[in-house]
Amino acid sequence: MSSGPAGQFARSSVRPITRVQQSATLRTRDGVLIDALYExxxxxDTDLVIVVAHGFTGDLDRPHVRRAAGVFAKAAxxxxxxxxxxxxxxxxxxxxDREVLDLAAAVEWARSxxxxxxxxxxxxxxxxVVLRHAALAGAAHGGRTEARVDGVVAVSAPARWFYRGTAPMRRLHWVVTRPAGRVVGRWGLRTRIHPHEWDPVPLSPVESVPLIAPTPLLIVHGDRDPYFPVDHPRMLAAAARGGAELWIEEGMGHAENAADDGLLGRIAEWATASWTSATAEGPASAEGEELPW
Known part of the structure; x- marks a missing residue:
């Protein structure tokens, strides 16, 4: 697999002399080209980078994604x-499902x-996606892969697949599963959706969480989330068996649209603290390792 600008990067243990803002096209293991931006x-000179994984129908140019990136960029x-x-x-x-490969390409680019x-x-x-990615990258070779992560934050994440318990989720399932819904997704939501069902069904978020430890994990959820009620983050935290922090945010709705700058700043502080802890323990080497996918 190759990823990075124009689909390629050269792996090196030597830190670049300068780091500047740059855009890139990353190539995933299954050959999909991914649009990416580095700030x-x-x-x-910091060793820490935060990789942002947006929600469904988002993209890197959406205003709320750019706002989140701007807050994070004050810290890393x-x-x-x-x-x-x-x-x-x-x-x-x-x-x-296959989005874990997109995230893996972004993480590998960060390390390159x-x-x-x-x-x-x-x-x-x-x-x-970040939960399942961390579980898969951590489970392979003791986590010593170029796509391994040193901290994971899941905001407004579902605990289980196929949830239809709220009206917004029932509408989302219509968009994803019906031909007319996918037309709405393409032209109304600017999202091109695969027409086939999952086969096999991927590891669920709640099944992924126990495989993430000892990587630090933070679960953030709003108590007014219209998509996933608070039993979802509580299920995720319980599955971590004490290996995760849980923040239930009063008055918060869903995902990056509802995450205010104060919350984003606290997430950045948590990421910095996890980086400081990892630095004290020493970095793990990933030389020669391969992803499990």
Whole structure:
């Protein structure tokens, strides 16, 4: 697999002399081209980068994604990207399944730039993706892969698949599963959706969580989330068996649209703290390792 600008990058243990804002086209393991953007943050020498995984129907150019990236960039370098089927990326959205490959490409790019510590922050669908990605990358070879992560934040993530318990989720299922809904998705929501069902059904978020430890995990959810009620984050936290922090945010709705700058700033502080802890323990080497997918 190759990823990075124009689909390629050269792996090196030497940190680049300078880091500057740059856009890139990343190529996933299954050959999908992913639109990505790197912003160096306030300290060009920092080892920490935050990789942002947006929600369904988002992309790296959406105002709320750019706002979140701007807040995070006050604390660390930031990578934003558009999932497959979204924005300028290629392919079709699989609504959380193959998207783990998109995130893996972004994380690998971060390490190719020279960042030793990577924290992923995912919103809604992106929240389910960062959980499953961390579980899969951590389970392979003791987590010693180029796509491993050093901290995970899931914001407004579902605990289980196929949830239809709220009106917004029933509407979303119509968009994803019906031909007319996918037309609405393409032209009304700017999201190109794969027409086939999952086969096999991917590991669920609640099944993924126990596989993430000892990587630090933060679960954030609003108590007024119209998509997923608070039993979802509580299920995720319980599955972590004490290995996760849980923040239930009073008055907050759903995902990046509802996350105010104060909350985003606290998430960035948590990411920085997890990086500081990882630095004290020493970085793990990923040389020669391969992803499990």
């Amino acid at each position: 160096p943050g306030p300290d060009p 370098a930031v990578i934003t990207f558009s999932f497959r089927g979204h924005g300028a990326s290629g392919g079709l959205s699989t609504v959380g 730039i020279g960042h030793a510590h990577v924290v992923t922050v995912g919103f809604s669908m992106g929240g389910s």
